[in-house]
Amino acid sequence: MVVVSKPAIEQFYYTRTNKPTPALFTQIPLVDLSNPDSKHQITKACEEFGFFKVINHGVPMEFISLLESEATKFFSLPLCEKQETGQPKPYGYGNKSIGMHDDVGWVEYLLLTTNQDPNLHRFQSFRLALSNYMNSVKKMACEILETMADGLKIQPRNVLSKLLMDEESDSVFRVNHYPPCPEEKLAAS
Incomplete structure (x- = not known):
């Protein structure tokens, strides 16, 4: 999920259209894929805004929940076991402190190809x-x-989707984990 602030939405719209953001577009377009009118909503959002958020997308909640559970288990493992996935070059497990002086927080992640x-x-x-x-x-x-x-009359119809399904696709999956800040870092703040 990505959360975009209202100023960012307004700047994006102005950059695309060179016009002030109309009140109609102060929110990201929401497309309900279970709605029979969703095809029209997608086209309209693409033409007028450039992106949109989908709900009722059909990705089974059990798949989402199971993946979240497995990610939680993975990040609970000892460091040496997580590192068995390889150092991020660019894919694999990585962990590093963030911030200019290692004082903002901590993140660990797993970056994988989708194949x-x-x-x-x-x-x-x-x-x-x-x-x-x-x-x-x-x-x-x-x-x-x-x-x-x-909706945008792009031919052939699968010109975009075949990029995603290609075995050589450069699509990636990343999951982040933000562990608690160690006590010594809290005391130094």
Whole structure:
């Protein structure tokens, strides 16, 4: 999920249109994919705004919940086990403090290609959860991309979706974990 502030939305709209943001566009367009009018809503959002948020997307909640659970288990492992996925070059496990002086916070992450990443060989349940989730998300994304192509009269219809489904796709999946700040960092603040 991405949260965009109202000033950012206004700046984006002005940059695209060179006009002040109309009151109608002070919110990101919301497209309910279960609504029969969703195809029209997608086209309108693309033409007038450039992006949109979808709800009722059809990605099973059980896939989302299972992937969240597996990610939580992964980040609960000892550091040496997490590092078995490889150092981020660019894919794999990474952890680093953030901020100019290592004093803002901590983050650890797992960055993977969306095509079965071999670095998860030891984490079978994570791989399965990720595979189920990614297959469902890719299917939904392809449907949206083809709807966009139809509505914007882009030919061929699958020109965008085939980029996503290509075995050489550069799509990535990243999950972040923000562990609690160590006590010594809290005392120094």
